[in-house]
Amino acid sequence: MFPTTRMRRLRSSKFRPLVRETTLDVKDLICPVFVDETIDEPLEISSMPGYYRVPLNMAVDEAECIRDLGIPALILFGIPAEKDETGTHAYGDDDVIQKAVRAIKKDVSDMVVITDLCLCEYTSHGHCGVIGDNQEILNDPTLDLLGKTAVSHARAGADIVAPSGMMDGMVGAIRSALDESNFSETPIMSYAAKYSSAFYGPFREAADSGFAFGDRSTYQMDPGNSDEAIREVELDVAEGADIIMVKPAMPYLDIIYRVKETFLMPTAAYQVSGEYSMIKAAAKMGWLDEQKVVYESLLSIKRAGADMIITYFAKDMAKMLGE
Numbered sequence: 001m002f003p004t005t006r007m008r009r010l011r012s013s014k015f016r017p018l019v020r021e022t023t024l025d026v027k028d029l030i031c032p033v034f035v036d037e038t039i040d041e042p043l044e045i046s047s048m049p050g051y052y053r054v055p056l057n058m059a060v061d062e063a064e065c066i067r068d069l070g071i072p073a074l075i076l077f078g079i080p081a082e083k084d085e086t087g088t089h090a091y092g093d094d095d096v097i098q099k100a101v102r103a104i105k106k107d108v109s110d111m112v113v114i115t116d117l118c119l120c121e122y123t124s125h126g127h128c129g130v131i132g133d134n135q136e137i138l139n140d141p142t143l144d145l146l147g148k149t150a151v152s153h154a155r156a157g158a159d160i161v162a163p164s165g166m167m168d169g170m171v172g173a174i175r176s177a178l179d180e181s182n183f184s185e186t187p188i189m190s191y192a193a194k195y196s197s198a199f200y201g202p203f204r205e206a207a208d209s210g211f212a213f214g215d216r217s218t219y220q221m222d223p224g225n226s227d228e229a230i231r232e233v234e235l236d237v238a239e240g241a242d243i244i245m246v247k248p249a250m251p252y253l254d255i256i257y258r259v260k261e262t263f264l265m266p267t268a269a270y271q272v273s274g275e276y277s278m279i280k281a282a283a284k285m286g287w288l289d290e291q292k293v294v295y296e297s298l299l300s301i302k303r304a305g306a307d308m309i310i311t312y313f314a315k316d317m318a319k320m321l322g323e
């Protein structure tokens, strides 16, 4: 008790580094990369200032740049030239993701290449699954396509596949499909607790994955629920997930904390597009110090329990950490 205990004693700059409980490292970061089959030059995403889609022939340059900053992993999203009802171009050996993965693994082989595994960028209606007669998103027929897509990613050389569609049983289906094709060593990073969030708004422009009708609330989680996240993660762990993810990150720090405490699993958090755009917008207005807020936001996500963070600030943060 005061005056014996003085919390301020250790707050001097001399002691702060010694008693700091959480630190950020470049090795905690995963950088999202949007590869667009339809462009020849990088294309800035207007709702995500400073973030670009890259053409296929620049995917390798982008991966090299990420590697040179010391970031150990990237996660790929594809924008295909053609979309159809069932997302056929998600799983062809010569489709956008498969080509990008092959090129990156050939030239930047030490980079961990994660592939986002979902149909929404490849379906004409923009939903994460196959559509039934009454515009409902059909769960079980989607699983076969996810399995096929996972195998095509692994065949192209993907190091980790990351299913993000929130279909029931997706991790189990993908695990069996991979195992049957001799990819039993390919880990699955499951978007296990993915909320139906308005914070994904800018991503829909980034990945051209806006939906033609309805929303994603019949498959993504209700933002009011926390116990349900535990049940979602429990199922994915039982089905064989190697890494589990909570998404978005900052509005769901309590979920990250609970999930890490409960399962002790390698845990990823996704600082999503809306979290990026908010900080960018406020910084542009001069209302926030961008660098400090980026650092603090990522540190808080790690402190909550994340082992790794997918963030559009990965390159900026890596540069800052290197300074």
Ligand code: PBG
Pocket (backbone or CB within 6 Å): 116, 118, 120, 128, 164, 165, 199, 200, 201, 202, 203, 204, 209, 216, 271, 272, 273, 274
């Ligand atoms: C695809 C997917 C989405 C995001 C990652 N994978 C969009 C969605 O579910 O609507 C969002 C990422 C972001 O907002 O940064 N299923």
